[in-house]
Amino acid sequence: MTKNVISAMDVHMDKTIDALRKEFQKIRTGRASTALLDDVKIDYYGNPSPLSQVATLAVPEARTITIQPWEAKMIPIIEKAIMNANLGLTPANDGKVIRLNLPPLTEERRKDIVKQLKKMGEESKVALRNIRRDAIDDLKKLEKDKKISEDDLKRAEKEVQDHTDKHVAKVDEVVAHKEKEVMEV
Incomplete structure (x- = not known):
């Protein structure tokens, strides 16, 4: 018992x-991690979806996260969601990929x-x-x-x-x- x-x-x-x-x-440390974006929700055709379900997330360098949306028209929506998430990160895109550079703390x-x-x-x-x-x-x-x-x-x-x-x-x-x-x- x-x-x-x-x-x-x-x-x-x-x-x-x-x-x-x-x-x-x-929690943001000096190095990039896709876990930082776990709580970011994207309005995907009227449904709030996790970012990982509408794009491919990667960490190519220690201080950079790349987000490659499966649909190019999602880029502005993803950027807006990241800005609204108050992560202290500014997204930059080249038309295909969004890059998040983490500044040193x-x-x-x-x-x-x-x-x-x-x-x-x-x-x-x-x-x-x-x-x-x-x-x-x-x-x-x-x-x-x-x-x-x-x-x-x-x-x-x-x-x-x-x-x-x-x-x-x-x-x-x-x-x-x-x-x-x-x-x-």
């Missing part, structure tokens, strides 16, 4: 860390991004602690319903805390890795 609660908690905690990693991919901007990363890391840790609290509540309910003994409850609570500590350490690791990437010149 306690194993079910702990494994469900582990799954939730892993999803929290995966969500943090996905959010970090969207200033030291001040890097420090702001690191603050943002740490804040996101803290929010993830809060989420992990909430998941831990819910798991412990579930365990206490099992004990109250006489499905596990008090000793089993204490052992399971310790195991829950151990798993939580491991996941908090993973969050710290993910934040440190992204911070290193951002501060790299």
Whole structure:
């Protein structure tokens, strides 16, 4: 019984860390990544569609993203969507391909991004602690319903805390890795 609660908690905690990693991919660092454009939606014949479904995205150089629309008439629509997305990038096109050049980050901007990363890391840790609290509540309910003994409850609570500590350490690791990437010149 306690194993079910702990494994469900582990799954939730892993999803929290995966969500943090996905959010970090969207944060602009010194190098180009097509993940920056994941949230850009294009009005494609009246349907809001992800940019990756109307064009080919590529990173030919460290600071450049190219967008090759499947239809040339989509270029102005894609450029407008990128401008409206507030990415701080200005699209340039040659009639066939849109290029996004990522300017190098200033030291001040890097420090702001690191603050943002740490804040996101803290929010993830809060989420992990909430998941831990819910798991412990579930365990206490099992004990109250006489499905596990008090000793089993204490052992399971310790195991829950151990798993939580491991996941908090993973969050710290993910934040440190992204911070290193951002501060790299």
